[in-house]
Amino acid sequence: MSNEIAVLGVGMHPWGKWGRNFVEYGIEATQAALADAGVGWRDVGFVAGADTIRNGYPGFIAGATFAQALGWKGNRVSSCYAACASGAQALNIARAQILSGQTDVALVVGADTTPKGFFAPVGGDRPDDPDWLRFRLLGATNPTYFALYARRRMDVYGATVEDFARVKVKNARHGLANPNARYRKEVTVEEIMASPVVASPLRLLDICATSDGAAAVVLSSMEYARRHTTEPVRIAAISTVTPTYPQTVIEMPNFSTDSAVATGLPDRPFRDAIAHAAYEEAGLGPDDLHLAEVYDLSTALELDWYENLGLCKEGEAEKLLRDGDTTVGGRIPVNPSGGLACFGEAIPAQAIAQVCELTWHLRGEAGDRQVEGARVGITINQGLFGHGSSVIVRR
Amino acid sequence: MGTKTPVPAIDGWFTMDAERPALLGTRCTGCGSYFFPRETFFCRNPDCTGRTFEEVELSRRGIVWSYTNNCYQPPAPYVSPDPFVPYTIAAVELPAEQMVVLGQMVPGVDVDDLAVGQEVELVLSTLFEDDEHEYLVWNWKPVEG
Numbered sequence: 421m422s423n424e425i426a427v428l429g430v431g432m433h434p435w436g437k438w439g440r441n442f443v444e445y446g447i448e449a450t451q452a453a454l455a456d457a458g459v460g461w462r463d464v465g466f467v468a469g470a471d472t473i474r475n476g477y478p479g480f481i482a483g484a485t486f487a488q489a490l491g492w493k494g495n496r497v498s499s500c501y502a503a504c505a506s507g508a509q510a511l512n513i514a515r516a517q518i519l520s521g522q523t524d525v526a527l528v529v530g531a532d533t534t535p536k537g538f539f540a541p542v543g544g545d546r547p548d549d550p551d552w553l554r555f556r557l558l559g560a561t562n563p564t565y566f567a568l569y570a571r572r573r574m575d576v577y578g579a580t581v582e583d584f585a586r587v588k589v590k591n592a593r594h595g596l597a598n599p600n601a602r603y604r605k606e607v608t609v610e611e612i613m614a615s616p617v618v619a620s621p622l623r624l625l626d627i628c629a630t631s632d633g634a635a636a637v638v639l640s641s642m643e644y645a646r647r648h649t650t651e652p653v654r655i656a657a658i659s660t661v662t663p664t665y666p667q668t669v670i671e672m673p674n675f676s677t678d679s680a681v682a683t684g685l686p687d688r689p690f691r692d693a694i695a696h697a698a699y700e701e702a703g704l705g706p707d708d709l710h711l712a713e714v715y716d717l718s719t720a721l722e723l724d725w726y727e728n729l730g731l732c733k734e735g736e737a738e739k740l741l742r743d744g745d746t747t748v749g750g751r752i753p754v755n756p757s758g759g760l761a762c763f764g765e766a767i768p769a770q771a772i773a774q775v776c777e778l779t780w781h782l783r784g785e786a787g788d789r790q791v792e793g794a795r796v797g798i799t800i801n802q803g804l805f806g807h808g809s810s811v812i813v814r815r
Numbered sequence: 816m817g818t819k820t821p822v823p824a825i826d827g828w829f830t831m832d833a834e835r836p837a838l839l840g841t842r843c844t845g846c847g848s849y850f851f852p853r854e855t856f857f858c859r860n861p862d863c864t865g866r867t868f869e870e871v872e873l874s875r876r877g878i879v880w881s882y883t884n885n886c887y888q889p890p891a892p893y894v895s896p897d898p899f900v901p902y903t904i905a906a907v908e909l910p911a912e913q914m915v916v917l918g919q920m921v922p923g924v925d926v927d928d929l930a931v932g933q934e935v936e937l938v939l940s941t942l943f944e945d946d947e948h949e950y951l952v953w954n955w956k957p958v959e960g
Binding site: 537538540541545547550552553554555556557558559560561563564567568569570571572575576616617618619620621622665666668670674675676677678679680681682683 | 824825843846847848849850851852859860861862863880881882883884885886887889890891892893894895902904906911912913914915916917918919926930931932942952
């Protein structure tokens with residue numbers, strides 16, 4: 421328990437395609453989080469930025485960029501990039517600063533401005549970069565990998581494209597009540613099935629868009645929090661683990677898995693291990709959860725996460741969904757925010773936004789999408805090149 | 816293949832044997848782990864500090880682990896014909912190496928022609944061409960019968 425820190429405040433800039441500089445979104449989210457925390461910029465002793473690689477040099481040094489935009493005051497900063505897991509890495513860095521006694525209050529912020537269409541690799545001729553090579557030699561986009569997992573679910577567990585569509589229907593319904601969501605419109609299974617196939621078996625409405633957006637969290641030591649608030653939401657675990665060799669599931673942007681010839685299989689595959697590390701750290705398990713925010717890059721991937729989190733046994737995710745267990749009001753609501761289905765992905769902000777959502781639920785401030793009685797929640801996500809990302813919050 | 820000179824789209828990833836091509840990987844001489852694309856500097860098995868690797872031809876046949884297609888033109892650096900032609904991609908398990916390797920399916924094979932567990936073999940196909948060269952890459956092809 422001594423390793424817990426407090427979530428003092430959370431804030432977001434709504435997701436969308438606003439076409440403005442990512443720094444502006446970050447400032448808006450930060451101002452919201454500071455106001456929510458009831459502290460001023462002068463109280464912040466550390467800024468952890470989650471980087472974006474799409475917005476030039478300022479994006480690569482997000483910690484300093486936001487600190488300058490908010491007004492230099494000589495505090496320490498960090499900047500980190502771990503693709504979709506950047507936000508969890510930034511939270512982890514800020515937590516270490518607090519627990520080591522360097523600061524009482526830390527700001528974690530991520531923001532992005534995204535282009536239209538498929539995410540493309542960094543430009544130039546880069547034959548040493550697997551992310552460049554997979555586009556060059558295979559034409560393998562991000563949805564290629566999502567679709568391989570989806571097809572595998574169909575073949576091994578008997579999932580159907582209607583099951584995948586039902587994930588979207590659920591999340592779209594959840595997102596109706598979320599003012600920060602980009603897409604706030606109900607959608608039917610029929611509409612999803614009528615949308616064009618992008619990467620079989622996944623259709624356009626099965627795959628998340630890319631969005632502009634920003635999220636910020638103000639963290640503090642428990643001592644500081646006790647002086648400023650009562651019963652704060654606490655961070656009980658941050659899992660940032662890598663896979664264990666051999667990684668036997670094909671992962672973006674790789675051409676192959678590791679070979680298991682010399683070593684046999686690892687104790688658990690990567691995505692299971694991300695959750696396992698978070699549970700171990702918090703001293704909690706899947707039965708303790710009241711809600712989860714998972715990274716639904718595709719509808720089918722949300723079903724994978726149910727099993728990785730241990731919400732059900734392998735192969736039973738479709739049943740969990742069909743039974744309504746993961747709908748708000750069900751046994752273990754998943755993506756009450758509406759998920760990436762309603763947000764689209766703003767990479768450096770997304771893992772931070774997941775924590776914002778859990779915080780609102782644990783405080784009972786989530787409005788019409790509130791998960792009643794929520795006391796423990798988990799986020800889970802995975803960043804390109806082997807970055808685990810899972811955060812457990814409790815109250 | 817026409818009158819243009821066939822060259823690999825990337826050097827050293829596969830043999831240019833027109834009849835029986837193979838992917839070129841490496842194998843750690845210490846622990847026996849396979850690597851594709853090749854690892855030549857330091858073994859990635861955490862319990863091995865191997866620095867010597869032998870070049871190996873990977874199994875030419877494998878089992879489909881999963882598959883998909885791409886219905887929309889991907890961004891550069893993919894070199895797309897104009898107009899864009901959709902293609903199929905398979906993840907193929909090589910039983911001997913206990914690893915899964917991605918590849919495009921040969922042109923003309925659609926997702927409806929495929930099933931998980933199906934046997935496929937390695938061939939070379941043209942990825943793109945310029946005035947003088949055909950740039951070849953490995954493809955997977957269903958094994959007949």
